[in-house]
Amino acid sequence: MYPENVTVINHPLVQHKISMLRDIHTGTNxxxxxxEEIAMLMGYEAxxxxPLEDVEIxxxxxxxxxxxxxxxxxxxVPILRAGLGMVSGILALTPSAKVGHIGLFRDPETHEPHEYYCKLPDPIDLRTIVVTDPMLATGGSAVAAVDFIKQHGGKTIKFMSIIAAPEGLERLSKAHSDIQIYCGHVDRQLNENAYICPGLGDAGDRIFGTK
Structure with missing residues (x-):
């Protein structure tokens, strides 16, 4: 049903918490x-x-x-700013992980991404890289973020989103068929403003309490 490099994490706890995220009455806190909790549960799977090695203890x-x-x-590596909301969940599993940042903004007319910031841990080529963004909508920002990471030498890349639109999932999986993509739920479609439906609104605004 989905491309080979896509994993939809259908664990009951993930699905339950996503339903709570969607609710318009769920407050910022x-x-x-x-x-954070969904990111940690997804991170366990992702x-x-x-790789493991035996060490003497x-x-x-x-x-x-x-x-x-x-x-x-x-x-x-969170895609700013909404991707920041998933970082602490993954760090709860791997506290020694390094954190980079990629800043992108979406053109309101074309919906295409533009980079304004990129800072990655060094050496990036020797690390497993988890890119986070709660919403995979058009796929433009996700594709651009992975492009930037590869340009800086990144090789082993995983992308994590809580909710994905079919359009974005297809675009990312085709543009970067060599990465692993994890999402919690695939929604119906994008609307005319490139928002995921039914979705959960603007993830960044809801995480940070802005409008």
């Missing part, structure tokens, strides 16, 4: 907390293929070889 009883995550630390 609860919306922020739910976004990071299941992190001394327990209270003896010395043993036991698995730990191998290689350079994970990099979490």
């Amino acid at each position: 609860e919306f922020r907390r739910l976004t 990071l299941r293929d992190l 001394t327990t209270p009883l003896e010395t043993c070889m036991t698995p730990m995550i191998a290689g350079k630390k994970l990099a979490v």
Whole structure:
């Protein structure tokens, strides 16, 4: 049903919390907390293929070889500003991860993204990179963000969104068929203003309490 590089996380807890996010009566504090919780639940699934290596550990009883995550630390890269709302959920799983930022704004007429900021952990090419944005709408910002990361040398990239439109999912999966895409729910369609329907409104405004 979906492209091979797309995983829809249909865990009951994720679906329940997404329904609460959608509710117009959910206030800023609860919306922020739910976004963090969903990101953590999704991160558990998205990071299941992190490489492991055996290291020597001394327990209270003896010395043993036991698995730990191998290689350079994970990099979490939110697309500003709504993507920031998902960062703490992933950091709850991997507290030592480095955090970068990509700033994009969407042209109100063309709905195409424009970059205004990009700062990534170094060396980015040796890290598993998780790009976060609660809403995957047209896919323009997501494609541009992954483009920028690849231009800076990023290779192992995962994209996480809470809600996706079919149009954005198709655009991102085709433009970057080599990355893994995770979303919590695929909604019906985009409206004439490129908002996801039924969606949950503007995620950035609801996370930060702005309009």
